Amino acid sequence: DEWRLNNFLPETRPESAQIEKFAEDVNTALAEKDFSIEVYHGGSLGLPNTDLLRVVPTGAVEMSLMWANYLGRDAPALGSVFVQGAISTVDELTDVLPVAQEIYEEEYSEWDVTTVGFVAIPTLSVSVFCRDEPVNTLEDLRNVKLRVWAREQVETFERLGVAAQIIPQEETYVALRTGVVDCALYPALYAKTISLQEVTGYASFLYPMASAPYALGVSDALWESTDPEIRDAITQAADDLWDRTNQYDADIENEMAARESLAEEGIVWSEDFPESDRALFVEAVSETWKMLAEEAGGNALDYRERMLTALGR
Amino acid sequence: MIVIVGLVTTSVIMRRVAGSPLHITEDVVGLLLSAMLFLGLPLVTLRAQHVRVSIVSNALEPRFGGAVHVAAVLVGMTFFGWIFIKAMPWLEFAWQRNLKTETARLLLYPWMTALPLSVGLTWVIFAARLTGLLERERNVSLEALPKVSTAETDIVKTDS
Amino acid sequence: MFWTTLLGVLVASAATGVALGAALGLTGLILLQVYSNGATALAVDAIWNVFNSFTLSAVPLFILLGEILLRSGVSNRAYAAFAPVFSKVPGGLLHTNIAVCTMFGAVSGSSLSTAAAVGSVAYPEMTRRGYDKDVIVGSLAGGGTLGLLIPPSLSFLIFGALTETSIGRLFMAGIVPGLLIGAAFMAYIFVKALRHPHVAPREQVHLPFIAVVRGLGQVWPLLLLILAVIGSIIGGLATPTEAAALGVVLATIISFLWGDLTIKKLGEAIFHATLLFSAIGFVVLGATVLAQSVSILGVPQQILNGVADSGLDRYTILLLVVLIYLVLGCFFDGLSLMIMTLPVVFPLLVGLDYDPIWIGVMITIVIEIGQVTPPVGLNLSVLASLTNNEVSLGRVARATVPYWVIHLLAIGVLKLFPAIALFLPDLLF
Numbered sequence: 001d002e003w004r005l006n007n008f009l010p011e012t013r014p015e016s017a018q019i020e021k022f023a024e025d026v027n028t029a030l031a032e033k034d035f036s037i038e039v040y041h042g043g044s045l046g047l048p049n050t051d052l053l054r055v056v057p058t059g060a061v062e063m064s065l066m067w068a069n070y071l072g073r074d075a076p077a078l079g080s081v082f083v084q085g086a087i088s089t090v091d092e093l094t095d096v097l098p099v100a101q102e103i104y105e106e107e108y109s110e111w112d113v114t115t116v117g118f119v120a121i122p123t124l125s126v127s128v129f130c131r132d133e134p135v136n137t138l139e140d141l142r143n144v145k146l147r148v149w150a151r152e153q154v155e156t157f158e159r160l161g162v163a164a165q166i167i168p169q170e171e172t173y174v175a176l177r178t179g180v181v182d183c184a185l186y187p188a189l190y191a192k193t194i195s196l197q198e199v200t201g202y203a204s205f206l207y208p209m210a211s212a213p214y215a216l217g218v219s220d221a222l223w224e225s226t227d228p229e230i231r232d233a234i235t236q237a238a239d240d241l242w243d244r245t246n247q248y249d250a251d252i253e254n255e256m257a258a259r260e261s262l263a264e265e266g267i268v269w270s271e272d273f274p275e276s277d278r279a280l281f282v283e284a285v286s287e288t289w290k291m292l293a294e295e296a297g298g299n300a301l302d303y304r305e306r307m308l309t310a311l312g313r
Numbered sequence: 314m315i316v317i318v319g320l321v322t323t324s325v326i327m328r329r330v331a332g333s334p335l336h337i338t339e340d341v342v343g344l345l346l347s348a349m350l351f352l353g354l355p356l357v358t359l360r361a362q363h364v365r366v367s368i369v370s371n372a373l374e375p376r377f378g379g380a381v382h383v384a385a386v387l388v389g390m391t392f393f394g395w396i397f398i399k400a401m402p403w404l405e406f407a408w409q410r411n412l413k414t415e416t417a418r419l420l421l422y423p424w425m426t427a428l429p430l431s432v433g434l435t436w437v438i439f440a441a442r443l444t445g446l447l448e449r450e451r452n453v454s455l456e457a458l459p460k461v462s463t464a465e466t467d468i469v470k471t472d473s
Numbered sequence: 474m475f476w477t478t479l480l481g482v483l484v485a486s487a488a489t490g491v492a493l494g495a496a497l498g499l500t501g502l503i504l505l506q507v508y509s510n511g512a513t514a515l516a517v518d519a520i521w522n523v524f525n526s527f528t529l530s531a532v533p534l535f536i537l538l539g540e541i542l543l544r545s546g547v548s549n550r551a552y553a554a555f556a557p558v559f560s561k562v563p564g565g566l567l568h569t570n571i572a573v574c575t576m577f578g579a580v581s582g583s584s585l586s587t588a589a590a591v592g593s594v595a596y597p598e599m600t601r602r603g604y605d606k607d608v609i610v611g612s613l614a615g616g617g618t619l620g621l622l623i624p625p626s627l628s629f630l631i632f633g634a635l636t637e638t639s640i641g642r643l644f645m646a647g648i649v650p651g652l653l654i655g656a657a658f659m660a661y662i663f664v665k666a667l668r669h670p671h672v673a674p675r676e677q678v679h680l681p682f683i684a685v686v687r688g689l690g691q692v693w694p695l696l697l698l699i700l701a702v703i704g705s706i707i708g709g710l711a712t713p714t715e716a717a718a719l720g721v722v723l724a725t726i727i728s729f730l731w732g733d734l735t736i737k738k739l740g741e742a743i744f745h746a747t748l749l750f751s752a753i754g755f756v757v758l759g760a761t762v763l764a765q766s767v768s769i770l771g772v773p774q775q776i777l778n779g780v781a782d783s784g785l786d787r788y789t790i791l792l793l794v795v796l797i798y799l800v801l802g803c804f805f806d807g808l809s810l811m812i813m814t815l816p817v818v819f820p821l822l823v824g825l826d827y828d829p830i831w832i833g834v835m836i837t838i839v840i841e842i843g844q845v846t847p848p849v850g851l852n853l854s855v856l857a858s859l860t861n862n863e864v865s866l867g868r869v870a871r872a873t874v875p876y877w878v879i880h881l882l883a884i885g886v887l888k889l890f891p892a893i894a895l896f897l898p899d900l901l902f
């Protein structure tokens with residue numbers, strides 16, 4: 001058998017290389033068996049990542065990378081477990097990860113999807129990139145048009161009096177070039193993906209962000225009917241994958257290297273947003289989190305409780 | 314269509330002048346666009362204005378006209394029937410879970426109803442063609458169809 | 474086996490002369506049923522997703538814009554003013570199609586919008602003036618593809634994000650090849666009109682220069698419209714999609730003031746534009762189902778992997794890749810084809826020492842070709858719809874062959890002289 005593994009990340013992302021390695025590990029372990037995993041990167045199987053809860057359970061694709069925050073339309077509770085910016089330090093992240101993984105496994109299993117493993121996302125530093133002038137206070141941010149990428153950010157910035165607008169990743173470049181927006185929220189680590197350095201001149205660090213891990217899902221029916229030896233090999237390789245990615249020591253270093261490389265291409269890094277502004281931001285985020293959980297209803301409130309307990313808040 | 318134009322324009326003005334972008338624009342425009350297409354689909358079918366490949370069927374026309382016509386209608390009925398059957402559980406899913414759009418938080422199922430409705434209606438039109446209740450689609454003999462630009466607009470002559 | 478099913482069902486169902494969308498869609502459903510474990514429910518999600526899109530709304534809006542100009546007589550006036558300018562040039566107004574498509578390509582990101590916007594005005598006006606229908610449609614289908622090569626371009630934006638290449642450099646790299654291909658189109662029209670003068674009637678009016686200029690003075694409202702649409706994008710007022718809506722508002726105002734638009738005519742324009750969009754949308758819908766059924770199996774990647782593992786030299790591999798795109802282009806729309814294939818093609822070609830930016834330009838050109846290869850050539854479908862099937866899909870396709878060949882030649886030329894694409898980005902970045 002050959003299993004297709006749907007990876008919605010572009011092949012150039014470090015996570016994609018790790019997923020590729022996972023597939024290799026499985027294929028090596030099962031070299032004697034008639035079984036292999038083939039990774040399809042960059043969404044090339046044509047499956048929108050918001051629809052995966054409709055696709056994976058049917059077995060139409062054997063295995064898929066899934067990210068809870070993309071699945072909020074079909075499963076609102078999944079979308080409100082991790083809210084952008086609510087968890088910032090590595091310590092906080094290590095505290096909540098076991099709980100979060102448990103929650104995801106429960107929730108996916110309600111959708112007839114078996115979670116065979118997780119891929120951790122590095123902690124990111126989110127910065128404000130601006131085209132014409134540096135912006136590094138909330139006060140200045142209120143006078144510009146800001147691009148964000150998720151609804152929860154719109155809500156949070158609205159609380160702070162900032163006019164934020166969702167602009168899809170592929171339109172951000174043109175929107176900044178022409179001035180449809182003045183600034184964009186983006187992690188420096190990925191800024192070159194959409195050539196931000198060509199359309200903005202200034203950047204300032206706003207908030208650190210820890211993200212929900214990606215999950216690797218297989219339909220229950222397929223998983224149950226799979227040879228136990230194959231299942232063991234997959235789980236083993238997935239555990240290794242988690243151990244390889246669940247590392248945050250290099251995050252700061254990578255962030256600094258990314259900023260430096262952007263600086264070499266002409267981006268001017270200004271002072272970070274002041275502590276007081278960041279405190280306001282964190283406060284707004286936690287209100288947004290509460291609101292989203294209440295809006296989602298059902299299990300979402302319980303999930304939030306469990307996360308908060310793990311955080312000791 | 315007017316609503317789409319109005320909405321997008323307002324959105325641009327709001328962002329520019331009032332500095333507060335409308336967050337519902339993208340969601341609503343997407344939904345309106347879908348609704349417009351699904352509304353138009355039965356109409357286009359009724360007026361037989363579809364894009365088609367007519368080389369083979371035109372060649373077969375003189376001898377097997379009836380058979381080709383029946384085959385075409387059957388292809389149409391199979392496709393629309395199939396989609397209709399699959400669209401019912403799809404709609405039910407959205408309805409039971411009260412699915413909403415990501416940004417504007419609009420309930421989806423009222424909009425999604427347009428899909429099975431349109432597909433079902435189109436199926437009925439095909440069925441009516443099969444049973445003879447509706448006249449057959451006129452065969453695409455090229456110049457026989459109505460002119461594209463009902464161009465009887467009074468042509469204003471420039472004085473040159 | 475897979476390809477036999479695909480071709481067999483597609484050819485058999487399309488041959489009945491049923492709506493193309495139904496033939497494509499049925500083929501997709503059968504492929505999903507047989508090869509994807511009966512997952513036909515995917516088709517419904519795919520259908521819903523494609524129209525639930527803000528970006529796509531530019532297409533019906535540009536059609537509406539054209540309809541308004543047409544029904545109010547504004548476009549007629551403009552063509553009457555332009556005609557004398559071109560009266561001495563073989564090919565006449567056909568050249569305006571290419572020029573306007575190029576200009577439109579410079580504001581819109583997609584070739585579908587370009588073909589829709591220019592075609593909805595140009596086809597009726599030029600038929601009325603006695604131009605050969607097939608030739609008009611060919612020039613529009615060919616010219617429409619320039620929308621992808623001349624920035625801003627959706628295909629470069631997606632290519633850039635998937636491969637982490639510089640979007641600015643890609644945009645720069647598209648300009649010169651885009652203009653050259655446009656010029657080659659005009660040269661072709663010139664030669665064609667010299668050899669077959671009946672395709673482009675010479676306007677009988679021969680006016681003194683000053684009258685021509687005075688006539689041109691009449692077209693300022695239209696120029697204003699074009700300037701406003703382009704300006705709103707460049708000036709950062711609106712995104713290209715939003716600009717389509719602004720354009721409709723402006724066109725309506727201009728047509729009320731300067732043309733003879735009435736509420737009734739506006740209603741007709743809206744109704745007609747909706748019908749046209751639905752006819753085009755149905756082809757898009759069927760093509761989407763078919764694309765989903767094939768892409769989920771990873772078929773294109775497997776073929777390309779075969780090429781990658783073949784160990785052939787870099788020229789043969791490039792040639793094979795282009796050939797594969799030409800074949801796949803028959804079944805898929807350009808952008809979905811790009812997303813499906815890029816994860817394999819890009820590392821393959823980079824590994825063979827081709828320049829990433831050059832690859833972006835090359836792939837955009839083959840994708841433009843895919844837009845005009847039947848049966849799934851969306852530009853062709855747009856134009857067949859715009860003519861209300863007066864010119865059938867097959868005839869549009871045949872009329873577009875010369876433009877198709879020019880694109881292929883362009884790839885050859887770019888292979889020989891990569892600097893055509895690369896000197897501008899190198900100069901500026």
Ligand code: NA
Nearest residue numbers: 578620623625
């Ligand atoms: Na363009």
Ligand code: NA
Nearest residue numbers: 802843849850
């Ligand atoms: Na094609």
